[in-house]
Amino acid sequence: MHELSITKQIVAICEDFAGKHSASKVTKINLVVGEATGYIAESIRFYFDILAKDSICKDAKITLETVKPLLLCTSCQQYFERVPFSFDCPLCGGQGEPTEIGREFYVKSIEIEE
Amino acid sequence: MEHTEVTVMEDIFERNDKIALETNQALSERGIFTVNIMGAPGVGKTTFLVRLIQLLAKPAFVIEGDIESDIDTKKLLDLGIAALQLNTGGACHLESTIIADAVKTVSLENGYLFIENIGNLVCPAEFIIGEHIKLLISTVTEGSDKPYKYPLAFEKADVIIINKADLSAYVDFDEAYFIKGIQALNKNAPIFKVSAKTGEGFGEVAAWITEQAKQINSSIKK
Ligand SMILES: Nc1nc2c(ncn2[C@@H]2O[C@H](COP(=O)(O)OP(=O)(O)O)[C@@H](O)[C@H]2O)c(=O)[nH]1
Ligand SMILES: [Mg+2]
Ligand SMILES: [Zn+2]
Numbered sequence: 001m002h003e004l005s006i007t008k009q010i011v012a013i014c015e016d017f018a019g020k021h022s023a024s025k026v027t028k029i030n031l032v033v034g035e036a037t038g039y040i041a042e043s044i045r046f047y048f049d050i051l052a053k054d055s056i057c058k059d060a061k062i063t064l065e066t067v068k069p070l071l072l073c074t075s076c077q078q079y080f081e082r083v084p085f086s087f088d089c090p091l092c093g094g095q096g097e098p099t100e101i102g103r104e105f106y107v108k109s110i111e112i113e114e
Numbered sequence: 115m116e117h118t119e120v121t122v123m124e125d126i127f128e129r130n131d132k133i134a135l136e137t138n139q140a141l142s143e144r145g146i147f148t149v150n151i152m153g154a155p156g157v158g159k160t161t162f163l164v165r166l167i168q169l170l171a172k173p174a175f176v177i178e179g180d181i182e183s184d185i186d187t188k189k190l191l192d193l194g195i196a197a198l199q200l201n202t203g204g205a206c207h208l209e210s211t212i213i214a215d216a217v218k219t220v221s222l223e224n225g226y227l228f229i230e231n232i233g234n235l236v237c238p239a240e241f242i243i244g245e246h247i248k249l250l251i252s253t254v255t256e257g258s259d260k261p262y263k264y265p266l267a268f269e270k271a272d273v274i275i276i277n278k279a280d281l282s283a284y285v286d287f288d289e290a291y292f293i294k295g296i297q298a299l300n301k302n303a304p305i306f307k308v309s310a311k312t313g314e315g316f317g318e319v320a321a322w323i324t325e326q327a328k329q330i331n332s333s334i335k336k
Contacts, residue, residue, distance in 0.1 A: 002206050002237050006126055013124045021120050028117075036266070038236060085262045087298035095298050098269050107122040114116055 003039060006105075007047035013107050014057050023112035026057040030109045036069040036102040060110075069102025130241055134210035137217060137244030145224035146217075147327035150243055152267060153251035155233030158277045160186045161310040162251055163228050167195055169320035172327075173225040177216055179208045180230050196222070207237035213244050226327065235264040246330050247272035250303075254278050254287040261295030269299040273306070273322065280309040 010029065018026050033039055041064045052058050070079040071087060075094025079101070087096040125131075141148050151159050159180065167174040176197040178187045190197040198220065200212060208231050220227065229245065231238040239248075250271035252260050255278050261268040268274065274296060276289075296305065304322060308315030 005205075005209060009126050009129060012129070013122060013126070017120055017122050017124075021118070023118075023120075037240070085259060087262070087265075087295065098265065098299055105126045107124050107126070109119050109121050109123075111117050111119050114118060 003043040004047050006039065007044050007051055010044070010048070010107060011051050011055055011057055014060070014110050015055055017107075017110055018056050018112055021112055021114070023056065023114060025113040026060045026110050027113060028061045028063065028111035029057065029107065030063050030065070030111075032065045032067065032104045032106055032108050034067045034069060034102040034104040037105050039105070065108070067102050067104050070099055071096030072099050127240065130210045133214050134242040134244045137210060137214045138246065141217060141227065141244060142246075142330065144222070146220075146222055146227045147225075147323075147330050148227040148229065148245045148247075149323070150238070150245035150248045151228055151230045151251065152235070152238045152248060152271070153233065154235050154256065155180075157233075157251045157253045157256065158310045159230050159233070159251055160189065162275065162277060162308070163230065164190065164193060164195065165308075165310050165313055165316050166320060166323070167226075167228075169316055170226055170324065173222060175220050175222045175225065175227050177213070177220070177227065177229045179212075180233055186230070202232060205232060206234050207232055207241050208243050209241050210243050217244065226323070235260070235267045239264075239267040239270050247326060249273050249275065251275045251277050252292075254282050254289075255285050258288040258292035259295075261292060261299060265295075265299055268296055271300060271303050272326075273319075274300075274303050275319065276305065276307040277310055279307045279314055280312050 014026050014029055045062055048062060068081060071082050072079055073089035073094045073096055076092040078091055080089055089096050153159050163176055176190050176195060177200060178197055179200045179202050180186060184199040187197045187199040198216060200216060248271050250267055254276060306315055306319045308319060
């Protein structure tokens with residue numbers, strides 16, 4: 001997985017927004033992560049501690065809000081969680097199609113000290 | 115101490131994607147149709163490229179991102195195919211910044227650029243790098259459950275290749291199950307069954323790629 005490059009982006013985004021708001025410190029970073037992205041919270045935190053060491057984000061707390069991936073049934077139009085090795089709808093057996101739900105990966109907000 | 119919450123709502127991939135789109139624009143202006151080649155290690159990405167490039171009417175260039183060693187690049191250069199080895203230092207996928215720099219050094223106008231991504235079915239699918247299309251190579255020997263295990267790669271692909279067709283008789287590849295998975299994920303990508311060893315099926319692939327490249331060129335001119 002590529003938590004290193006992803007965590008670099010997280011730090012860069014937070015530094016930008018902190019700068020824009022003339023913050024002296026970022027105390028908290030709130031992330032939204034879809035489970036389909038496969039990112040591991042522990043590894044993000046691990047890299048974060050190293051990468052943020054010399055930045056305004058040092059010692060910020062990271063919170064992760066996770067989102068379960070959902071498929072949309074093309075027959076009954078219901079959203080459902082897939083079972084392994086199938087994309088079929090558990091309700092009607094119809095074919096499921098991918099949706100954006102569960103693929104989120106963004107910095108929702110940060111908490112700063114001015 | 116006063117704590118203020120600042121709304122950010124910025125996608126983690128946004129910065130990568132922005133650079134990729136700039137690269138794509140620059141490549142389009144140079145008339146270079148760019149293909150991002152994805153697939154697990156050993157599916158035949160390099161062998162496939164050697165076959166395909168021989169059938170294309172315009173010049174081609176290969177950027178090798180797959181492994182740090184330059185074995186694949188040497189093989190291509192020995193065959194007279196222009197190629198450049200990237201130093202990816204153990205990364206699990208290519209990102210847009212490394213490609214943005216690399217394409218500036220590529221001496222090609224009006225032709226095809228193939229970027230062999232790092233052999234991995236998970237990470238490369240999440241990062242656009244400047245390509246016009248993504249070409250995913252799977253094989254009859256990998257097992258027919260790949261679309262179910264790596265759905266994003268199959269969903270994002272613009273064309274899917276089933277390579278090593280010459281080995282079909284020796285493995286129990288459940289093609290119907292494999293195709294059913296792809297159809298749920300991706301209604302548009304054509305699927306070509308080929309053998310990079312015998313050359314079977316490559317005429318169709320070359321014709322399809324040639325057609326795609328024409329459409330990109332005509333859409334740039336507008
Ligand atoms: N039998 C058979 N072997 C193939 C075919 N395509 C590639 N190979 C072999 O598979 C191995 C890996 O190929 P390579 O092109 O290096 O794979 P890459 O790691 O995806 O670039 C090599 O030994 C190739 O000769 C094919 O269609 N049939
Ligand atoms: Mg290779
Ligand atoms: Zn249904």
